[in-house]
Amino acid sequence: MRIAVSGCGIAGAAVAYLLAKSGHEVTVFEQSPECKPIGAGIMLQPSGQKILKRFGILDLIERQSSRLEGLDAFLRSGRPLIRLRYASLDEHSHAIGVHRGLLFDQLHQLCVAAGASVITSAMIVAYTSDEREVHLRDQSGGEHGPFDFLIATDGSRSLLRKVSGIPHRAVEYPYAAIWTTGPCSTVDNKLFQVIDSTTRLVGLLPIGSGQCSFFWGLRADRYDDLIEHGVDAWKESVATFSPAAIGLLDSITSFDQMTFAGYRHVRMRRWYADRIVFLGDAAHASSPHLGQGANLALEDAVCFADALADCDDFVIACHNYQRQRWRKLRYYQQLTRLLSPFFQSDVPLLATGRNGVLPWMPHVPWLRRRMLRTLCGEQPGWLG
Numbered sequence: 001m002r003i004a005v006s007g008c009g010i011a012g013a014a015v016a017y018l019l020a021k022s023g024h025e026v027t028v029f030e031q032s033p034e035c036k037p038i039g040a041g042i043m044l045q046p047s048g049q050k051i052l053k054r055f056g057i058l059d060l061i062e063r064q065s066s067r068l069e070g071l072d073a074f075l076r077s078g079r080p081l082i083r084l085r086y087a088s089l090d091e092h093s094h095a096i097g098v099h100r101g102l103l104f105d106q107l108h109q110l111c112v113a114a115g116a117s118v119i120t121s122a123m124i125v126a127y128t129s130d131e132r133e134v135h136l137r138d139q140s141g142g143e144h145g146p147f148d149f150l151i152a153t154d155g156s157r158s159l160l161r162k163v164s165g166i167p168h169r170a171v172e173y174p175y176a177a178i179w180t181t182g183p184c185s186t187v188d189n190k191l192f193q194v195i196d197s198t199t200r201l202v203g204l205l206p207i208g209s210g211q212c213s214f215f216w217g218l219r220a221d222r223y224d225d226l227i228e229h230g231v232d233a234w235k236e237s238v239a240t241f242s243p244a245a246i247g248l249l250d251s252i253t254s255f256d257q258m259t260f261a262g263y264r265h266v267r268m269r270r271w272y273a274d275r276i277v278f279l280g281d282a283a284h285a286s287s288p289h290l291g292q293g294a295n296l297a298l299e300d301a302v303c304f305a306d307a308l309a310d311c312d313d314f315v316i317a318c319h320n321y322q323r324q325r326w327r328k329l330r331y332y333q334q335l336t337r338l339l340s341p342f343f344q345s346d347v348p349l350l351a352t353g354r355n356g357v358l359p360w361m362p363h364v365p366w367l368r369r370r371m372l373r374t375l376c377g378e379q380p381g382w383l384g
């Protein structure tokens with residue numbers, strides 16, 4: 001089949017690789033002049049690791065990244081908020097702190113090596129379809145096609161979602177984060193976070209080679225104030241808030257080194273229409289508090305490619321993809337939506353409840369297992 005993919009991110013590169021490998025003629029359209037990831041590090045959970053193992057790139061990624069045994073979060077006072085260790089679920093279980101660039105480069109190389117064509121500087125803004133084929137239009141009015149179908153992997157701000165006519169709801173969170181990577185020796189083999197009320201949050205995620213991904217949570221509308229007050233004033237307040245970040249802060253001299261990322265929550269009634277199917281953040285963006293988005297995007301790619309391989313029919317494949325992914329994605333989306341305000345919101349009262357309950361939850365064996373399975377990306381739905 002002739003398949004178009006709009007967006008060369010994690011989901012796009014992964015699905016293009018699988019479909020090109022199966023012998024389809026795949027063309028990927030990417031809006032940026034160059035295919036490259038935005039942002040710093042991500043937590044690759046056991047669910048995502050399984051997929052990279054199938055792709056044959058897990059060992060290479062693991063060698064160049066950081067093995068994470070769990071996560072530790074503290075209140076500003078130093079009181080532990082939560083401590084989770086993957087080994088309490090299964091002794092081999094762990095996460096991998098990986099630089100987004102490393103993961104993306106590997107996926108991109110696979111996709112090109114499998115024969116997919118990648119066209120850059122092509123922002124796909126619209127499409128027209130009939131029962132048999134689809135044509136795409138880019139930002140300059142250029143037409144592309146015909147294709148048998150279109151896969152929309154154009155991220156949380158998907159333009160194709162808007163023009164698809166599929167009923168959906170997209171909510172912008174008022175909170176966001178700024179990210180960077182830098183040298184850091186204070187945190188090893190775990191995700192480390194410090195949180196104050198529901199307004200301030202700092203995190204350090206080891207990603208290998210003595211580097212950490214650093215993030216600072218803030219209200220999206222305060223970013224301009226932060227820049228106005230200057231990078232030194234901000235660094236001072238972060239250093240007081242979390243001395244573990246001091247070494248890394250030394251490497252930051254300008255806000256230009258940071259990436260600003262706003263969060264969105266997107267819910268679609270269904271993930272396909274005539275000749276288009278949605279995967280990854282384009283289909284189900286969430287806030288990053290559970291650290292699952294990239295893992296879920298990889299799973300979507302495999303699920304859709306397998307569904308197509310099983311039947312060679314676009315509509316049946318979409319139907320099976322939706323059926324197989326629905327329960328799990330609904331669980332992760334609803335849970336993230338429920339929990340996000342406890343960590344970043346304008347309701348400090350939620351922090352009081354969080355601080356009272358969260359430290360005790362891992363002491364209840366059933367809850368600890370459920371929390372760990374969720375973190376691992378292995379919880380199939382609310383009912384297990």
Ligand SMILES: Cc1cc2nc3c(=O)[nH]c(=O)nc-3n(C[C@H](O)[C@H](O)[C@H](O)COP(=O)(O)OP(=O)(O)OC[C@H]3O[C@@H](n4cnc5c(N)ncnc54)[C@H](O)[C@@H]3O)c2cc1C
Nearest residue numbers: 007009010011031042043123124155280281292293294295
């Ligand atoms: C701050 C932050 C931290 C995160 N941390 C984690 C984590 O630790 N673990 C984890 O699993 N996930 C994490 N995530 C989530 C993860 O980054 C996303 O879920 C994941 O990148 C989704 O992949 P995607 O391919 O669907 O979308 P994206 O990676 O956003 O890729 C979309 C691609 O489409 C391109 N594009 C957009 N519009 C168009 C268009 N109209 N035409 C052509 N191309 C277009 C973009 O340029 C981009 O290349 C985090 C997200 C954020 C914001």
